[in-house]
Amino acid sequence: MRQVVGLTSTYSSDEFGVCSALYELGGMVVMHDASGCNSTYTTHDEPRWYDQDSMIFISAISEMEAIMGDDDKFIEDLVQTANELKPRFIALVGAPIPYMMGTDFDAIAQIVEERTGIPSFGFMTNGMQYYPNGISMAMERIVDFYCTEKKETQQNTVNILGATPLDFSINGSVESIQEWLKSNGYTVNCTLAMNCSLEDIQNMSKASINLVVSTGGLKAAKLLESRFGIPYVVGVPYGKKFASKLLEKLKLKKTSLGWDRKQVKKEKHLALIGEAVTSISLACAMEEENDVSVIVLDPLNENNELYRTLDVYVPEEDDVMEQIKSVDGIIADPLYKALCSNKEFYPYAHVAFSGRIFEKDLPNLINTEMKRK
Amino acid sequence: MLKLAIYGKGGIGKSTTTANLAAAFSKLGKKVIQIGCDPKADSTMNLLGGTPVQPVMNYIREKDEEPETIEDIAKVGYGNVLCIETGGPTPGLGCAGRGIITTFSLLEDLELFENYQPDVVLYDVLGDVVCGGFAAPIREGYAEHVLIVTSGEKMALYAANNIYSAVQNFEDRGYASVKGIVLNRRNVENEYEKVSNFAKERNLEIIADIPRSNDITHYEDQGMTVIQGDASLPISQVYLDLAKKLLEE
Ligand SMILES: Nc1ncnc2c1ncn2[C@@H]1O[C@H](COP(=O)(O)OP(=O)(O)OP(=O)(O)O)[C@@H](O)[C@H]1O
Numbered sequence: 001m002r003q004v005v006g007l008t009s010t011y012s013s014d015e016f017g018v019c020s021a022l023y024e025l026g027g028m029v030v031m032h033d034a035s036g037c038n039s040t041y042t043t044h045d046e047p048r049w050y051d052q053d054s055m056i057f058i059s060a061i062s063e064m065e066a067i068m069g070d071d072d073k074f075i076e077d078l079v080q081t082a083n084e085l086k087p088r089f090i091a092l093v094g095a096p097i098p099y100m101m102g103t104d105f106d107a108i109a110q111i112v113e114e115r116t117g118i119p120s121f122g123f124m125t126n127g128m129q130y131y132p133n134g135i136s137m138a139m140e141r142i143v144d145f146y147c148t149e150k151k152e153t154q155q156n157t158v159n160i161l162g163a164t165p166l167d168f169s170i171n172g173s174v175e176s177i178q179e180w181l182k183s184n185g186y187t188v189n190c191t192l193a194m195n196c197s198l199e200d201i202q203n204m205s206k207a208s209i210n211l212v213v214s215t216g217g218l219k220a221a222k223l224l225e226s227r228f229g230i231p232y233v234v235g236v237p238y239g240k241k242f243a244s245k246l247l248e249k250l251k252l253k254k255t256s257l258g259w260d261r262k263q264v265k266k267e268k269h270l271a272l273i274g275e276a277v278t279s280i281s282l283a284c285a286m287e288e289e290n291d292v293s294v295i296v297l298d299p300l301n302e303n304n305e306l307y308r309t310l311d312v313y314v315p316e317e318d319d320v321m322e323q324i325k326s327v328d329g330i331i332a333d334p335l336y337k338a339l340c341s342n343k344e345f346y347p348y349a350h351v352a353f354s355g356r357i358f359e360k361d362l363p364n365l366i367n368t369e370m371k372r373k
Numbered sequence: 374m375l376k377l378a379i380y381g382k383g384g385i386g387k388s389t390t391t392a393n394l395a396a397a398f399s400k401l402g403k404k405v406i407q408i409g410c411d412p413k414a415d416s417t418m419n420l421l422g423g424t425p426v427q428p429v430m431n432y433i434r435e436k437d438e439e440p441e442t443i444e445d446i447a448k449v450g451y452g453n454v455l456c457i458e459t460g461g462p463t464p465g466l467g468c469a470g471r472g473i474i475t476t477f478s479l480l481e482d483l484e485l486f487e488n489y490q491p492d493v494v495l496y497d498v499l500g501d502v503v504c505g506g507f508a509a510p511i512r513e514g515y516a517e518h519v520l521i522v523t524s525g526e527k528m529a530l531y532a533a534n535n536i537y538s539a540v541q542n543f544e545d546r547g548y549a550s551v552k553g554i555v556l557n558r559r560n561v562e563n564e565y566e567k568v569s570n571f572a573k574e575r576n577l578e579i580i581a582d583i584p585r586s587n588d589i590t591h592y593e594d595q596g597m598t599v600i601q602g603d604a605s606l607p608i609s610q611v612y613l614d615l616a617k618k619l620l621e622e
């Protein structure tokens with residue numbers, strides 16, 4: 001059956017992608033939607049929620065406000081709250097209800113910006129797309145707005161783009177990427193968007209190269225390339241061997257994928273389900289150190305520019321089931337196990353899929369041995 | 374209880390037909406409710422002598438709360454017709470269709486039919502069935518019959534066909550069915566023939582043939598239906614005949 005998720009879960013939405021990307025930047029982020037279902041962001045998809053403050057709000061739109069299209073009340077609430085909290089910026093995040101009413105977020109952002117003097121952005125998310133779209137939108141927009149000035153390029157200085165807990169959890173993976181870069185002679189400039197400030201973003205133009213660690217970071221990388229000529233390499237340094245290959249790519253100072261797109265099917269053939277950049281990197285890391293081939297099944301977006309020869313887009317649960325028929329084992333979030341009853345299953349939790357349920361079992365595989373006995 | 378929904382192209386004469394029908398039904402001794410389902414809220418104007426009723430959506434917008442009694446949002450007009458207008462959000466904002474659905478469930482909460490016990494309920498609905506909200510009047514429990522108002526003009530017939538198809542589409546949902554065509558004349562060439570062919574092709578009946586009439590304009594200017602203005606006029610007789618016919622069937 002099309003568009004039905006019967007056995008597994010669904011990924012975090014574009015709405016939450018925006019929230020996650022902007023969480024640490026000091027802005028006021030307001031989801032314009034009914035209160036209720038959006039709390040899953042805080043309870044499931046945002047591992048920083050309880051330890052780190054952020055001005056994330058829900059407008060709690062009512063049925064009547066929706067019918068009346070009462071933008072004024074929303075605007076009034078925004079202006080009042082912003083004047084009290086004095087955020088660095090204001091982000092308005094779209095959701096299914098305003099999407100159906102055709103709420104004009106850019107126009108509202110403009111009014112709010114005029115009335116508060118605080119930079120305001122409207123994000124036309126709708127809760128029906130997946131989180132990478134939201135991360136992508138947010139990162140591109142924020143870089144576009146704040147990183148406008150060319151700073152003198154500093155050699156061997158790198159920005160990391162696309163880092164959020166939705167793909168990397170808060171298990172130290174992002175810090176490990178930073179350490180790996182440092183130990184290889186790089187200065188880490190800005191990590192978009194974890195442990196990151198708006199000042200860091202303003203200074204992104206100093207970098208000599210960008211490392212894109214998730215599909216959510218791609219658009220911002222392309223923007224920085226076209227605006228300042230900063231090349232980018234796509235990949236996450238999972239596994240010792242793949243990490244050193246990725247390092248070689250970084251040293252070339254040219255825009256490229258961190259992996260080879262040619263792929264050969266091996267006797268032992270596995271499937272890895274997940275976000276394209278992190279999953280392809282991890283698949284490569286496994287292939288580098290073991291006698292296996294690992295195809296990536298990407299349920300999120302069709303990322304043809306990233307896929308290797310055997311990787312595929314699997315928009316529907318049925319597509320996943322079809323694809324895993326021909327593999328010997330599956331590496332995926334534990335919630336996928338329901339689809340894989342008669343296959344070897346290697347759990348690898350993904351916050352954007354199972355939220356915080358398996359948070360504690362999430363391994364940090366950055367630059368580690370990937371050899372399986 | 375006879376429950377009718379009147380649909381048709383914008384400006385074709387739905388509200389005129391509905392209000393005159395309401396007046397005619399009341400002349401025949403029936404207890405009538407007319408509900409205007411159009412953000413313009415001009416359906417019941419000619420039953421109210423120029424002092425319109427506050428539409429439900431406007432009430433909610435102004436008071437910021439839902440009405441508690443029928444009296445809050447209804448007004449008694451000519452012939453004791455109870456007049457209600459759904460109204461809608463500020464033009465260009467929100468969701469008018471959802472507003473109609475919400476108004477209906479509100480009227481249900483206020484137990485309108487139970488309390489008022491009408492013999493006839495008329496729904497005057499905006500031009501086209503543009504979204505779910507504008508199909509609400511023909512959902513189960515509301516109108517059982519649809520009257521399509523059209524002239525012999527091409528675009529009016531085009532709209533009539535769209536409405537007919539929409540209603541057909543809902544057949545398996547137990548929604549209303551098309552009762553017939555009300556020909557509201559614009560005096561175009563071969564008008565009767567055109568409309569009668571249209572009706573025949575769809576197995577429909579022309580249940581009224583309303584001439585173009587200056588009396589309608591004349592009394593409209595005074596905030597009246599022709600029935601109220603002068604029930605003995607031939608044009609009034611047309612509406613009275615239609616009302617009788619609908620009651621008989
Ligand atoms: N038979 C008729 N003879 C003369 N004038 C008529 C006739 N029917 C309608 N009109 C006039 O046409 C105008 C439009 O009619 P009316 O408001 O009833 O249309 P409507 O279909 O309800 O329009 P809307 O789609 O805007 O709600 C009115 O001024 C009305 O007086």
Ligand SMILES: [Mg+2]
Pocket residue numbers: 387388389411415416497
């Ligand atoms: Mg009308």
